[in-house]
Amino acid sequence: MKKVFGRPESLTEVPFTYCPGCHHGIAHRLVAEVLDEFKVRENTIGVCPVGCSVFAYLFFNVDMICAAHGRAPATATGIKRVKPDSIVFTYQGDGDLASIGTAEIVHAANRGENITVIFINNAIYGMTGGQMAPTTLVGQVTQTSPYGRDPKTMGYPIKMAEMLSTLKRAAYISRVALNKPANIIKAKKSIKKAFQVQLDKKGFSMVEILSTCPTNWGLSPIEASKWLEENMIPYFPLGEFRTPEEVA
Amino acid sequence: MGEKMLMKGNEAIGEAAIRAGCRYYFGYPITPQSELTAYMAKKLLKMKDAAFVQAESEIAAINMVYGAASTGVRVMTSSSSPGISLKQEGISYITCSEIPCVVVNMQRGGPGLGDIQPAQSDYFQAVKGGGHGDYHLIVLAPSSVQELVDLTMDAFDLADKYTNPAMILGDGLLGQMMEAVEFKERPKVELPDKSGWNLTGCKGREHRYVVSFDLDPNILEKWNLNINEKYKKLKEKEVRYEAVNLENADLVIVAYGTVARIAKTTIQMAKKEGINIGLIRPITLFPFPEKIIASTAVKTKKFLTVEMSLGQMVEDVKLAVNGKAEVNFYGRAGGIIPSPEEILKEAKKYL
Numbered sequence A: 001m002k003k004v005f006g007r008p009e010s011l012t013e014v015p016f017t018y019c020p021g022c023h024h025g026i027a028h029r030l031v032a033e034v035l036d037e038f039k040v041r042e043n044t045i046g047v048c049p050v051g052c053s054v055f056a057y058l059f060f061n062v063d064m065i066c067a068a069h070g071r072a073p074a075t076a077t078g079i080k081r082v083k084p085d086s087i088v089f090t091y092q093g094d095g096d097l098a099s100i101g102t103a104e105i106v107h108a109a110n111r112g113e114n115i116t117v118i119f120i121n122n123a124i125y126g127m128t129g130g131q132m133a134p135t136t137l138v139g140q141v142t143q144t145s146p147y148g149r150d151p152k153t154m155g156y157p158i159k160m161a162e163m164l165s166t167l168k169r170a171a172y173i174s175r176v177a178l179n180k181p182a183n184i185i186k187a188k189k190s191i192k193k194a195f196q197v198q199l200d201k202k203g204f205s206m207v208e209i210l211s212t213c214p215t216n217w218g219l220s221p222i223e224a225s226k227w228l229e230e231n232m233i234p235y236f237p238l239g240e241f242r243t244p245e246e247v248a
Numbered sequence B: 001m002g003e004k005m006l007m008k009g010n011e012a013i014g015e016a017a018i019r020a021g022c023r024y025y026f027g028y029p030i031t032p033q034s035e036l037t038a039y040m041a042k043k044l045l046k047m048k049d050a051a052f053v054q055a056e057s058e059i060a061a062i063n064m065v066y067g068a069a070s071t072g073v074r075v076m077t078s079s080s081s082p083g084i085s086l087k088q089e090g091i092s093y094i095t096c097s098e099i100p101c102v103v104v105n106m107q108r109g110g111p112g113l114g115d116i117q118p119a120q121s122d123y124f125q126a127v128k129g130g131g132h133g134d135y136h137l138i139v140l141a142p143s144s145v146q147e148l149v150d151l152t153m154d155a156f157d158l159a160d161k162y163t164n165p166a167m168i169l170g171d172g173l174l175g176q177m178m179e180a181v182e183f184k185e186r187p188k189v190e191l192p193d194k195s196g197w198n199l200t201g202c203k204g205r206e207h208r209y210v211v212s213f214d215l216d217p218n219i220l221e222k223w224n225l226n227i228n229e230k231y232k233k234l235k236e237k238e239v240r241y242e243a244v245n246l247e248n249a250d251l252v253i254v255a256y257g258t259v260a261r262i263a264k265t266t267i268q269m270a271k272k273e274g275i276n277i278g279l280i281r282p283i284t285l286f287p288f289p290e291k292i293i294a295s296t297a298v299k300t301k302k303f304l305t306v307e308m309s310l311g312q313m314v315e316d317v318k319l320a321v322n323g324k325a326e327v328n329f330y331g332r333a334g335g336i337i338p339s340p341e342e343i344l345k346e347a348k349k350y351l
């Protein structure tokens, strides 16, 4: 009998430690499926961040390094410059990528580092227990915006995909969501495109993934998916912001 | 015999690194070491299987070093005091991950933005760890352009041998100075194989990872203890110093780098006046040459530590002397270089 569903080879047997309803696990699986489909597992080096996905090095069945908080694009740059024929990806949260690591992501994109960035935007700092992220929505209550995010003093949520799309050497930039099967299918296609861009040595690629954090949003998994759909997608529109055709 | 060339200190470090097999450099410009960054750009951008990246910051540079070094190649970054402060988090991660790399600090006056004159006020930062956590760098203190060359090459070997970052602790004067240097034929040294830990892609083996954390304190304690074993070994095997005129010295100066050079002139001047001054010049600042200082303390009862700081290495000298002799201190701060006369005058106070 043909096996129709199994664990991708690019994932280890270690069970995920994410909370129920958290999208980190789905994102891992999609990345692993893409690595399998391109048959690049044995030639891949992944860079995990500091954040809830700090343990991603245990989950991805590829060589991995855990970067300092926010510095994954720099660490990935170091690896890729030594091993231009390896597949190098970072996996980063929104505090990691859009706050402490803003300089690193902007400059990796601007140099056109031939790496793929998987950016998990869950509008919160998950690991540290629910503080405001640069992507936290206006009015959203977090530990450090207890009266709701006030743009007058805290600014507006940063749209990283749009911001990085202004850079000439950013070859592929998209935003996807994992809140329903149709979106998951689109997300997978987009992740595949991003890695294709790297395989073709066309430069920097990033997929921003809108994700849930039911635990720190204080919602059930189903409510969290609904909240993402109703609040995040209108502010963070899905789609492709930059494709290699525009770069050429 | 190797080739002899006239070179500026900062460029000599670059050439030495390349000859030591370093093909990857990540840095951010800062005076007084920018010539090194420029030298690496000029050379590495034209080489195959090599990379030079002007990083967006020193923070990015050291994290690029982390990535590159994790693949097993020789990598270097360089900066001067404020930039070295920015690198500390990354250096701590690299040390915990037990990955070799070389970091050059051509010190300038501090604290703060300070100035761009030579100084030795980053001693504590360099030898005591610098970033968070229980760790040390292997710290080498050259005092001539020739030594910048030799110690840079040694730094790569030592870093590989102990899978620990090594630091060249120089200063702006050494970096800017022109001297004749020889690139000597070096004896081949056996270095540990990196194939047990480097990241290459997991073809033909289990996947592996480089991390600098473990949330289980029992495991993390063991990890710390293992790292500490390397420091014990370093203290046993890798201590280096230069001893000058210690026999019958009335007073022994302890100084490193630029100040040790100046102190040698002081010793000559003193000799003419019939005063016998000795010098202990630590070449490795970590591991620190405690034993020679301790054994000297039994014979010579007077020490004078001279630094371009307000008193940092003197603390280690006192620890080594352990009350057996008098330890005095003379220092200049903010980028001022003490003159040989000044040091002699100071020495005479204790004779």
Ligand SMILES: Cc1ncc(C[n+]2csc(CCOP(=O)(O)OP(=O)(O)O)c2C)c(N)n1
Binding pocket: A050, A051, A052, A053, A069, A092, A093, A094, A095, A096, A097, A120, A122, A124, A125, A126, A127, A128, A133
């Ligand atoms: C230099 C530094 N500052 C702060 C922290 C603490 N810290 C750990 S994870 C994190 C935020 C993680 O949030 P995010 O990147 O959004 O990832 P998530 O957990 O939401 O997936 C912070 C602030 C740290 N580890 N290092």
Ligand code: SF4
Binding pocket: A017, A018, A019, A021, A022, A023, A024, A052, A122, A126, A127, A212, A213, A214, A215, A216
């Ligand atoms: S805290 Fe949030 S982001 Fe972290 S695992 Fe739990 S649900 Fe996921």
Ligand SMILES: [Mg+2]
Binding pocket: A093, A094, A095, A120, A121, A122, A123, A124, A125, A126, A133
């Ligand atoms: Mg987050």
